[in-house]
Amino acid sequence: MHLCSPVRQRLLESRWSKWFIALALMQVIVTIPILIVTLVKVETSLTMQEPQTDIKEYLRDKVVRVRIENIWFIIYELWKLWLVIDGILQANSLTVIASAAFTCFSGALGIMQIIESVKWDNSIAVNLYLQIAMTSAVWIIAIPTSFVAFMLFKDYGWNLVERIDMYYTVQCFTLMIKIDIFFEVLLLVFYAVCANMNKSLWGAATALAILSLISLFVGRKAIADEKHWMMSLFSLFQGAIIFVNLAVMVVVTDPTDVWYTLSIYACASIVIVIFTLYMAVRCQRNFGRGLQPHVNWSLYRKPSKTSSTTATGDHNQQQQRHGNHHHRNNRPRQQHNSNDHSISMPPPAPPPHHNDHNNNYNPLRQNLLDNNNSNNNNGNNEDDPPISSTTSSTQVPPSIFTEYYRLNDQSKR
Known part of the structure; x- marks a missing residue:
């Protein structure tokens, strides 16, 4: 109960946060049922080809592609919903803008599915219509989502600058780690699913997914403890992720039948990993310059007192700014009431x-x-404290x- 109350208060803090969460939920409600219906229709109406040992022949099967695409699209939508909620809870304008941008990425994935259905000769017409409707709905939702994200950026932007000041790169790096959860860890799981017919490739992709998850914790810990060797290890593994994505695009992709969904996932992962490396280098250059007290973090212990005090101070300052105008408007009434209840000897x-x-x-x-009498005459000035505000003692x-x-x-x- 003690935890739910602050979380609910933050999620429903303003009308823009309510609209942002409502639009994210609306997108999930629209996309996931359509993806499930499309998957069920393909699984029940069509049969897969004979099991193949060649990964290219296996992925050329359209039923396999539809199955993997839809399942991963559902996982992507759930991950994006988590990113939206995290941005609201943390009052982080960078996360809000990123989640709005990934709404457009959802529309791009829908377009890729439409292209795959058009290329498929045995495609079910109903699925094509559902995909067109889903993609259109996503792009329609993306328009108000962008506007609401901009309004939240205006609300959260000052808190962001006030809280991290010159260390804004740490916030960017933390955001990239959250994005890497999908575009590194889950994408490697995606590769493992695609290679499930080849045990060696499946084992390699699974091991890389586990190592990728560990590397994200190492990178976050390196920022908190200012460990150069940990950050160097993290950067080295990020370079390995780029190599894996390039290898998938070269080895797995069939030039005669390009799988656009796989290609867009791999390209997006490469771009995000490069940006993660860039932010990691910038953060590492700030080691030893007073960065550590502001980013203290651990997986197994509570946040530091300094960090919690800073966050509490920021929240109190925000409440003071929002309530300052209301307090000034109510001050004459408070003075009048205090004069009514004051005891005069x-x-x-x-x-x-x-x-x-x-x-x-x-x-x-x-x-x-x-x-x-002179103090009572000056009591109308809101900048001076009323004489009746003091106690009788x-x-x-x-x-x-x-x-x-x-x-x-x-x-x-």
Whole structure:
């Protein structure tokens, strides 16, 4: 319960965050059922070819392609939904912009599926119509998603700059690691599924997927601990991922029957890995320059007190900025209410002495009353604190001074 309340508050913090999540859910609701229906129709209506030992012949089978494409499209949509939620929870404008860009990538994947269906002579016409409808819906959703992402960027942009200042490269690197979860780890699993008929290739792709997942943790830990050898190891493995993608495009792809979905996955992975390497080098150059306290991270322990304090301070500053205007508007009403409930002491009775001693305290009483009236007149200025905002214990009533002068006069007599 304690965890769900802050998460829900952050997800529903503003109307733009609500719209952004709603559009992401709408895309998932539209795409996943269509992908499942397409997969079921192909599996029930058509039969696969005889098992092949050659990977090119195996992947040339259209039923195999449709099966792999649809399953991986579903996984991609779920991963993108997670990226949207993470961007909202972290109030990270970079993640928000990236998730909006991947909405357009979903539309590109839909276009690739349409091309594959058009090339397929035995393609089911219903599936082609469903794919066209799905792709059109994705591109329609991409338009408001881009606008809402821009509005969230304006809301989160100041928090981003205020929080990380000169270390914005760390935020970019962290975002690239989240993107690499799909375009490295899951893509290598995708390659392993494609090579399931060849045990050696399947084993190599599976091992690379596990090593890729470990390397992402190593890269994140290298940034937190400022370890050059860990970052160098991470960069070396990123170069290996580029080589694997190039090898898949050269060895697996059949020039006479290009599998466009596989090609677009591999090309996107190469571009993302290159950008990850670039951000890793930039972060490594900042080692030893005060970077470590701002990016302390561990998989097995709680965040550092410095990081949590910084995040709490940023959240409090954001709430203060949002509530500042509301506070100024409500201040006159608060002053009025506090004046209504303030307790004013009655004027003191004259002391039981001759009237000559009244001269000792009457000027003081008159000065206190004049000061009280002047403070009440200045209370309309919202920049000055109202006199009624202080407690009665801090306001010295005139009777105390009166009693003091009376007793003092008695002692002199």
